[in-house]
Amino acid sequence: MTILFRNVMESKAKRILVVDDEVDVTELVAYQLRAKGFQVETLNDPNGSIGIARTFLPDLVILDVMMPDLNGLQICRMLRADPKLKKVPVIFLTAKAEETDRIQGLETGADDYVCKPFSTKELVLRVQSILRRLTEGAPPEPKMLQVGLIALDIDRHAAAVGGQPVDLTATEFKLLRLLMERRGRVQTREHLLINVWNYETEIETRTVDTHVRRLREKLGAEADWIETIRGVGYRIAERKVSACIS
Numbered sequence: 001m002t003i004l005f006r007n008v009m010e011s012k013a014k015r016i017l018v019v020d021d022e023v024d025v026t027e028l029v030a031y032q033l034r035a036k037g038f039q040v041e042t043l044n045d046p047n048g049s050i051g052i053a054r055t056f057l058p059d060l061v062i063l064d065v066m067m068p069d070l071n072g073l074q075i076c077r078m079l080r081a082d083p084k085l086k087k088v089p090v091i092f093l094t095a096k097a098e099e100t101d102r103i104q105g106l107e108t109g110a111d112d113y114v115c116k117p118f119s120t121k122e123l124v125l126r127v128q129s130i131l132r133r134l135t136e137g138a139p140p141e142p143k144m145l146q147v148g149l150i151a152l153d154i155d156r157h158a159a160a161v162g163g164q165p166v167d168l169t170a171t172e173f174k175l176l177r178l179l180m181e182r183r184g185r186v187q188t189r190e191h192l193l194i195n196v197w198n199y200e201t202e203i204e205t206r207t208v209d210t211h212v213r214r215l216r217e218k219l220g221a222e223a224d225w226i227e228t229i230r231g232v233g234y235r236i237a238e239r240k241v242s243a244c245i246s
Helices: 002-012 023-035 046-056 072-081 099-108 120-136 170-181 189-197 205-225
Strands: 015-019 039-043 060-063 090-094 112-115 144-147 150-153 158-161 164-166 226-229 233-236
Touching: 015 023, 015 046, 023 039, 023 120, 039 046, 046 072, 060 072, 060 120, 072 090, 072 099, 072 189, 090 099, 090 120, 099 112, 112 120, 144 170, 150 170, 150 205, 158 205, 170 189, 170 205, 170 233, 189 205, 189 233, 205 226, 205 233
Parallel strands: 015 039, 015 060, 060 090, 090 112
Antiparallel strands: 144 150, 150 158, 158 164, 226 233
16 A cells, blocks of 8 residues: 555656756755655766656756756757657756856746756755646737737737738748747747757758748838847847848
C-alpha cells in the first residue's frame, strides 16, 4: 500500500528537467525541488537534453546557458521548435548576468532568468509561480488583434487596414499575427523560421525578409509599424515611427 501510494503521488508530481554541466548545481537544485515534491530529472551533458526531454516530458525545464558543445540558448530554441515541447516553460539559470544577456535569453523564449550565484529558495519559488500560472489556466486567446489601423480577425482568418480587407496568404497572416501578439519584442529571423515555417523545408533567412517586404507592401501606409532590427530580425513597434522601414 505504501509503494502504491508513493507511485500515485509521483505520477501527480510536476516533472522538472534540470540541465547544467556542473554536477554540484544539478544535485543542489534537484535536492531542493524534490524536497518540495517535484519529480526531477538531471542532466550534465547538454547533448542529450532534447532526447531526455522527449522521453521525460517535463512540465518545466531549468537550463544553464554556458555549456560545452550545446549552450542553453540553442537548447531553448530546439525546445520551442519541437511540437511536443514548445510550450514547456524554461528558466535560465546562469552566470551571464548582464542586461543584454537577460534580454537575449527572454527573447529566445525563456519564461524567466535567474543569475548565479542564486538562492535555491528563490529558484523554487519561481518554479512554483510559473507552474501555478499554468495550472490556473492561461487567459483566452484574443479573437481580434489591433495595431494602429491594422486589424486581424483570428476566428475568420481575415485582415484589414483602415477597415478595408487585405488579402494575405496563410504564411503572411501567421507572420503578422506572431509579430502583433508579441508587440514590442524583437523576433529573430531564426525564431520566425521556427514559429512561422516550422522548419518544414530548408528555408534561408532571406526568405523571411522577402515575406516581410511583401507584407509591408500589402499593409500600405501602416507598413511602418513593422520595424527592422538590423542584423537581428523584426518587431511591431510600440508606436508608429515612419523611419523604421528598411
